[in-house]
Amino acid sequence: MIPPLIDRDRLAVDAETCAERLIGATLVRTLPGNVRISGVIVETEAYCGAEDRAAHTFEGRRTPRNESMYQRAGTAYVYFTYGMHFCMNVVCGDEGEGVAVLLRALEPVEGIDHMRAHRAGKRDPASLTERDLCSGPAKLCAALRVDRDLDRVDLLDPVSPLTLGLDQAVYDEARRGGILRTPRIGIDSAGEPWVSAPLRFVASASPFV
């Protein structure tokens, strides 16, 4: 079924609140040929803007790359890293604030065979377990074929090729086991207090992280 879009007001809050709130929401990718690929968000990280040493917008840095992070809540911020991977964020807060939530893992729902094909690359698609399809920020982008073309897309516009939905039953089920908070991953050079700040959120019951 098609989940209704999330309300923009629900996203126009601080990154920490938004990151917690996005656990259980559904990310939907639409490809040419009526192909739908979707999954439920089970792991997120908050990036808190100018004050956050680990954020791309630290000290108000504004460049062509991170421009979309300053757009209104509900905008996608997709960036290229390590010369080979894409990662995606959901912009939150107020327009011009530069705060966002990194999506780190999904529970695959629709288009699982397409995910396999997109993630396999040179490998045998059948060798990938379902748990391995979207369990990482760059993995989920590969699985849903999210790349730089989707940077700056409005995730709350129903005609966008990438949207954010909220099905109440799915949402509740994903959050049933509770939500765990831990420090963020891969930001070791950011220094304290940011390295140990508990800004990563995980659906504790999920095997898909």
Added chain:
DNA sequence: ATGACGATTTACT
């Protein structure tokens, strides 16, 4: 113009 460095993943020892 140049160089250092990633909000990572994968394969290999």
Added chain:
DNA sequence: GTAAATCGTCATA
């Protein structure tokens, strides 16, 4: 556990 892959971006000059 360790290391390679791989290149756009950004700060410095």
